[in-house]
Amino acid sequence: MPELPEVETVCRGLSRALVGHRIAWVEVRRAGLRQPFPADLAEVLSGQRIERIWRRAKYYHWLLENGQVLLGHLGMSGSFDLSADRLAPRRHDHVLIGTEEGACVAYHDPRRFGVMTLCAFDALAQHPLLAGLGPEPLSEDFTAEVFAQAVARRSAPIKPVLMDASVVVGIGNIYASEALFRAEISPLRPANSLTTEELARLVACIQQTLAEAIVAGGSTLRDHRQVDGTLGYFQHRFAVYDRAGEPCPNCHCDLARTGGIKRLTQAGRSTFYCAERQR
DNA sequence: AACAAGACCTGCATGC
DNA sequence: TGCATGCAGGTCTTGT
Numbered sequence: 001m002p003e004l005p006e007v008e009t010v011c012r013g014l015s016r017a018l019v020g021h022r023i024a025w026v027e028v029r030r031a032g033l034r035q036p037f038p039a040d041l042a043e044v045l046s047g048q049r050i051e052r053i054w055r056r057a058k059y060y061h062w063l064l065e066n067g068q069v070l071l072g073h074l075g076m077s078g079s080f081d082l083s084a085d086r087l088a089p090r091r092h093d094h095v096l097i098g099t100e101e102g103a104c105v106a107y108h109d110p111r112r113f114g115v116m117t118l119c120a121f122d123a124l125a126q127h128p129l130l131a132g133l134g135p136e137p138l139s140e141d142f143t144a145e146v147f148a149q150a151v152a153r154r155s156a157p158i159k160p161v162l163m164d165a166s167v168v169v170g171i172g173n174i175y176a177s178e179a180l181f182r183a184e185i186s187p188l189r190p191a192n193s194l195t196t197e198e199l200a201r202l203v204a205c206i207q208q209t210l211a212e213a214i215v216a217g218g219s220t221l222r223d224h225r226q227v228d229g230t231l232g233y234f235q236h237r238f239a240v241y242d243r244a245g246e247p248c249p250n251c252h253c254d255l256a257r258t259g260g261i262k263r264l265t266q267a268g269r270s271t272f273y274c275a276e277r278q279r
Numbered sequence: 280a281a282c283a284a285g286a287c288c289t290g291c292a293t294g295c
Numbered sequence: 296t297g298c299a300t301g302c303a304g305g306t307c308t309t310g311t
Contacts, residue, residue: 002305006304034288034307075304075305076305077290110290111289113306114305154281155282156283160283163305165306172305173305218304219304223303270302
């Protein structure tokens with residue numbers, strides 16, 4: 001499900017609903033996801049007040065009063081559902097958490113590509129899942145200069161490089177195509193062939209695309225829901241993603257001549273772009 | 280070092 | 296109807 005806007009939306013919703021609550025019980029319904037759950041997951045969480053919930057890259061963080069952080073990733077199909085029922089869990093509800101205040105949240109993940117683990121707050125920077133992550137795209141740390149440095153030795157096409165979390169975090173398959181479309185840059189261009197001007201344009205387009213998607217509550221294709229069940233609606237604003245054969249919304253080119261939006265495979269993932277507009 | 284390909288899973292749409 | 300195939304918002308590991 002999730003790229004940065006979806007994870008951000010989920011974390012904001014969880015934060016609104018759960019911060020200040022005290023965890024009353026935890027039900028772990030399978031041994032793990034992509035990796036096993038910590039054996040003491042339920043014990044560490046139980047009885048703890050939830051102090052803060054935030055996102056870094058595509059990872060969610062719940063800070064507990066004991067200094068431990070519930071750290072995890074939604075993979076492709078993970079979601080948190082605040083309308084969960086302890087007595088009637090859905091198929092693929094793998095972990096259920098209830099609070100003394102009466103909230104019940106389920107972590108739901110059919111494909112189980114997600115992660116849920118624990119880490120001391122003071123050790124987050126060294127955690128293997130987080131060490132080596134690049135800058136947050138919506139922070140002041142992500143500048144054209146930083147970006148240029150990161151791609152200087154990257155001859156691979158810009159689109160898969162944009163999705164490399166050591167370059168910049170949070171950009172997945174949808175927003176990589178969308179940002180490149182807005183920046184009028186071909187996904188096929190070697191990353192280190194982009195000029196300073198193009199990199200600056202791409203930084204701005206990434207930030208604008210992600211910010212708009214957050215406002216829209218993310219994109220709901222299949223699995224993504226905000227935690228209260230509300231759908232995201234940024235998918236209605238996709239210019240190119242999953243629109244192969246449709247006319248480009250900007251260049252008004254002759255569909256019969258150009259064939260419209262193109263689809264190709266890069267690093268095993270679908271890319272969508274307009275060959276007229278993006279060079 | 281950097282890149283491509285495969286692996287991990289389930290569910291859904293499509294075509295026969 | 297059933298079955299096979301391919302595809303899906305992500306990362307991690309392996310081999311070149």
